[in-house]
Every structure is written in structure tokens, then in C-alpha cells.
Amino acid sequence: MKSTEEAGVLSARSRLQMAYRVFKGAFFFGRKGLIIWDSWEMWIMQIFITPIAQIGFFAFLSVYLKYPLSATQFIVIGNALQAMSFSAVFAVANITSQDKWQGTLPSTMVTPANRVALFIGRAWFQVLLSALIAGAGLLYAATIFGVSFAQADFLALVVVVMLTAIAMTTFGLLISAVGLYMRTALIVANVFLFVTMLLCGIDFPVSQLPTWLQPVAWAIPLTYGTEAVRMAIAGDSLRSLLGIIGWESLDALLVMLSGFALFTGFESLSRRTGRFEEY
């Protein structure tokens, strides 16, 4: 049946075009739809206030406990990177909830839009914002909290920050998928946001955690990210970081795949139980 095959090829191409358009639409929606985050005050807060306050809190605590300077700097760098979690995880997870509150979820779900494109397109903007926030955090580390970047390999630093922003956003998507079905997505996101603070080697090394918790820590991409950022600031080149970058990428990929599986799974579950609109 040649004609059917041709039709199949055609529709594959048009499907790709469709997917691109959905991606594009979702990209812009991902930005505009975030009503809570879409005011200039929220930007100021995310980029200027929260990172400094968070770094300051733990840095002062470290000073109070008379930790050596190196330990304080460890904490400062860790928190600078962790500050992106708010935008990467919480804001992304918030998108689905927003849809629910505004009652736009059913109308999004009835579109034949390609789910992967929808999924990724919505979060892309947060990736950029997250990287920006981490960059700002590192800038404060250098200017306010006295971390030396003299040895730093900036190429490696940029690559690691970007990669971590992408990887953490995939985590946000995973939670956003949960939000499709549960009314508690924001709470899950909130809990997760703070759990990273405890688990991901932000304020103290992962090795200090109970043994049974350490594998959980290494399942979160941020754990690789903080380690790699500290190495890059200490002067490790991109080449010598390839190993840890590889692991982080693999981890992010796994997170994304499970997020997508959940997304489609919950979508059909929601359809069966009719829970799109509840909150």
C-alpha cells in the first residue's frame, strides 16, 4: 500500500511542523502564563533578594560557628547554585496549577498538541531564567561574600550552570506532571525545593548524610551540579569535568523520561477520572 506509506511520510513531516508550532506556542505561554512570576517585582525577588538572603543566612551561620573560610565559601557557592531551584522547580510546577486555577487545563488537554513539545516548550524559558539566577548568585559570591574566581575556568562554569539549569527544570517538569493529577503539586514542589537544600551537597558534603540517603542525593541532578561548579571555580577544565557532566546529563535524561511517562500516564488517568479541574 504505497499511497498509505506516502501519506504516512507526509503526516510525519506535518506532525513535526505541528510539534514545532506547539513548542513555539508553549514557549511563549510558559512565559506569559506565569502570572504570579510575570511581574517585575517577582523578577527582582528571584534574581536579587532571595539568592542574597539565602546565601547570607547560611554564610552567617557558618561564621557564627567559626567554620574556616574554605567551609564558608563551600556554603556560599552551594547556595548560589541552589537559588535557581525556585525558578526551575517551583515556577515550572506552578504552570500546571495555574492552568487548573484559570480553568484552562481542559482546553489545553483537548488540543491534539504534541505532548513532548508542549512539555518542553513550556519550561524552556525557566531554563534561561534559572541559569541567570545561578549566575547572579555566583556574582554575589564573588562580590559580596568574597569567593575568589581567580582560578576559575569560565567556559566550564558556563557549561555546568546551563546544564544544571536544564537538568533542574526537568525535575520541575516531573513535578508538573504529578500536578496534572494531584491537587498538591505545588506542595510537592515546595517540599522538593527545600529538600534539595538538605540533600544536594549545598551546605555540607553529601558524604555527611546517612548512608541510605546518599543514593537519593545522587538521583537529583543538582548534586552533580554543585560539585561540578565548585570544581570549575577551583580551576578544573571542561575536559576534566567531562565525567561528572556525563553523569549529570544521564541523570537529567532519566528524570525527563520518567517525567514524560508520568505526564502521559497521568493525562490518561485524569481523563478516566475527570480530575482536570479539581484543585
Next chain:
Amino acid sequence: MPSMDDLTPGKRTEGYLGQRVQVLKASMFLTSRLFFADPQWVIPNIIAPFIFTLVAFELFDGQTSSGSFLLYLVLGSGLMGMWGTTIYASANSIGFDRWNGTMESTLAAPMPLSWIALGRVLFNTLQGVLTAVFILVIGIAWFRTGFTLVNPPAFFLASVSTFLSLSTFGLLMTTVLLLSRKGGFITNSMEIPVYIATGTMFPVILLPIVYLPFAFMLAPTWGIDAIRIAALPNYVGLPTTYWQDMAIMAVETLAYLALAFFLFKRVEAYAKKIGTLEEY
């Protein structure tokens, strides 16, 4: 269907104070009902201070394991729990009416908005106290710190005063949220700076000097100092005594209260001028 003829005729509660206490009680009761109808939102209020505490404990662990030092921390994290809940829940207390669509009905009542809000805030702060107790109990159990207090009555008095002081702060935050569309921004930005400035985890004396006026303007800064003086042996905190702390806190709390009531009058006048507070 029974007829309207059978209705008991209405009668008003007598007395200025009686009416206000009635509103206060009603508002607290309704807030509790609304809370128990959907209690999951208490989780975010608990989780942030709790994780902060766990991280701090982990950091402390390498340095000192002195029991009184850990209690210092546990008390601080309890206060963070109260702060977190108060700031978020109280600031949203009347804001809730806004998105629930009951703002007009609330404004139409023959009672000042401030008394209605005060009822909401008192319940929310009470919820903050429960958060604090919850964190205290877990902290004590998890880290096996003792809980022997130097002066229990003084500890109790300081805790209750700090609770009241937090409530008035919550009331003040409510007006900010009502007057400004960006109240959410303010509450979100304030959380961690307030943890820092009130000396929950480390003494405020460590802070840069420019930060200190802000720290001293927050009544709970004095409250936590008084609580620690009453709880811990050999505690070195602010250069003030227990009673000095309590006095400063009382003065600041009264100032918050006066400012809050003044601002509520402004809010109501503003609402009447523009005809709504429904818009967000």
C-alpha cells in the same frame, strides 16, 4: 415551606466591646473551619523552617554538641516556623476573601475590617505556634537535646508575648497585602531576611551594622532573646536583660498595632473610594 412570619425577630448584641469580641470570635472560628477544610497548605509553612533547621543542625554537629547550644537552635527554628506561618497565612487572611469573592460581603459588614482581620490573624498565628511546637518536638526527639528550662514561667510569658507580637505583625502585613497588589512579592521577599534579622539561628550582632536597625525594629528579635534568656543557662545574646527585652517588644508591638489599625482605616476608605477591593 414555613413562612417568614415565623422568624424570630432580630436583636443586636449590646456594647462596643461585646460586638467586637463577637466579630473576633466569629472570624477566628471561620478561619479555623476554612483551614480544616483544606489543611494541606500548612505543609509549606512547616517544611522551610524545618529544613533550615536540619541543615543548621548538620552544620552544628561538626562544631559542638552541647545540649544548650542545640536547644538554642531548636528554639530559633520554632520561631522560624511561627514567622513563616504568620507571614504567609496572615498576609493572605483577607487576601483570601479577594479571590474567594467574599470581599464585598466582608466590606459590607457593619464592623471595622481590622477586627475581622485580627480574628483571622490570631488563628493563623496560633497555627504558627503549633508549627513551632511541632518543630520543637521533632528537633528535641531527633537530636536528643534536653528540654530543661532555666525559668519556666518567664519562658512561658516570653513565648506568649512573642505570639501576640507576631499576630500584630501579621495584621500589619495584611494591610500591606490589601493596599498593594504586590503584597505577595513583599511577603515572599521578607521570609529569609526576617529569619536572619530576628536572630533565629545566630546572634544579630554578627550582622553588618546597616542591617541592625531593621533587626531591632522587629519585635520578635527581642522576643527570641527573652525566650532564650529564660530557657538557656549561660546564654549570651543581646546586651539587654529579660525585662528590657520584654519592654522593648511591648512598645514595638503596640506601635505595630496602632499602625495596623491606622492603615486599616486607610484601606477601608480607599476601598470605598474606588468601589472595590476585589481586583487583584
Next chain:
Amino acid sequence: MGGTLSYPHTDVGIPREPYQVLVLGSPSAESSEWAVSVKGLTREYTTRNFFGGVARSTWALSGVDFQVAVGELFGLIGPNGAGKTTTIKILTTLLTPTGGDATILGLDVRKDLYEIRRRIGIVFGGERGLYNRVSAVDNLRYFSDLYGVDSGVAKKRIPQLLEVVGLADRAQERVEKYSRGMKQRLHIAKALVHDPELIFLDEPTIGLDPAGARDIRNMVRELKAQGKTILLTTHYMFEAEELCQRVGVISKGKIVALDTPSDLKNMVRDISVIDLRTYGATMEYVEALRALPSVVRVVADLDSEEQSIRVQTPMGADLLPQVVAALPEGTKIIDRTIKEPTLEDAYLRLVEE
């Protein structure tokens, strides 16, 4: 039901009793004899630009005058945006007027806020205004406390009210489970919880199904029989005609007519109405009817399978041959009736002029 009024949003079978003659206080009477007295009321809305200057100013009310007698059921009708809601907001002390005077039960809306609020009840139309996550009893208890109702009285009055509005058996259920009509009945109970003398009903039947709307109207009649003063806004003309003793028509921020429904109808005594029920009618037919000589106005509802078209004309039945002749191919007249004009016909003339 061929002869009775049958209109898109009317429910059927409402008994239509003749109106009682209302004896109103003389116009020169003291304002305290009026339940509501409004003189030269204006209200301006301004939006400010970034620099705090006035960017845009609109006059929602530009000089409204009317009075409502104690015990009267007064209707305020007008198109959307005419100023109904602004008037109600000012009278219920939720909004300050820009100019003019308004007194409620002899009290000034600018000064005597709390005293006015204690003596009036407000029913807002629509879904808003209730705490959905808690029960009807919780809602009523809360508002009775807010209005300072003596708690002993409230204990008796709340269950009685729930009986009266027919919610007693579901009083403990969360309001979010209620139907639209039940919520509206709860709104009425809420407005009555403190036994007000004057009740404002702001489009109380909006969005209700016919049975639900009828329940609400019956309650309004009962309240009237209780001697309560009622100010009702609606944009259902038959509702105003059926319930109200006097009706004020508000248009573009001004009262353009104020009279009893029958006197308002007298304004359009010169016309009669051809009421058509058709099948397959489109805008084309409506336009053709409008083009006929002596046709004053054509109002059509073309949305349903059976369309209803109202033709106002001084010619009455004499126009029928031309109405039939204008029928396009495929359009059929199922039923036609010649009627006396209703309040709606008067209203349309008033707001269009």
C-alpha cells in the same frame, strides 16, 4: 399557552395578580419618610496613569434622582453599564458618591456607614459572596456575628431561615456542593440573618433556571408581605413588571423614567406587538420586517430551533399580511399572536431614545 406571554427567558405558570394601588408619601415629605432618597447622585471613575495624572475619566452616574417609600418594592432596570450596580454600591455604603446626596432610612450614606449597614441586607447576584468550603450554617453563623446579631437570637433564627429558604436538610453540607439555585437561596438567608428593614437585591435571579428563579421571586413577594422595603435590580423586564410597584429606568447614568409598570406601559399604548414563533428564520427575515412601513422595532431571538420575533407596530393585526408576505423561502410561521405592549416594549423605547 398560545395566548400567554411566552418569552425566551420567562418561566411559565406564574400567577399574575393585579397590582395594589400604592399610596406614596407626598413628594414634599421629610426625607426620613423615605426608605431611600437619592438626589443628584453622581459618580466618576478615574483611572490614573503612571505619573498619577488622570488618564481617563468616565461618569457612571450623572445625576440620579429617585425615592423609595417605606414598605415599597422598587425596581431599578437598565442595560448593562447603565449605572445600576454603581447606584446599589453607593446606597449600600460600599462606594462613596462623587456628588449629590443619598439617604438610607434617613441616614447619610457618607457618614452613617455602620448604622446603615446594620439595617440593610444585600443580596449580590452571581456565584460570589459565600464561603464555599464550609457549610451553610457556618456561613450564616459567621455573617450573623459580623452583623452583631445577639447569639441567642441567632441560634433560633439561623435554623428558621434555613427552613424558610428550603435548605434545612442540607444545612451541614459544604456550599461548594450546592446548585446555583441553592446558593442563591442561601444568599437570601444571609441577607436576612440580621433582620434588616431594607433589602437590596442586585439581579437576584441572574443565571438561575426557571424553577430556581421562581423560588426567588416567591421569596421576594413574601418579604414584601412582611413589610420590608425592597430595592431590586434586574434586567428581566417581566420580573420587574411582575414584582415591582414602581420601576425606575436607568440609562447612561440617569433615570430616564420612573413610574408604575402599567403607567410605563402607557408610554407605548400607541403600538401593539405581533409576537411570532417561527421556524427557519434568519437575520434576513428580521431585516425584511424592519424595512416594512410602520414597523417601530423588531426584537428577535434566533438562537434556538424555534425563533421568537417581536414586531412593534401601531398597525396591529393590519400589518399581518405584509409580515407573511415578507417570509423568505423556507421560513415558516408556527404561531402568531397580537398582544398588548409589555414593560419590555416601553423599556426598549426608553433606553434606545
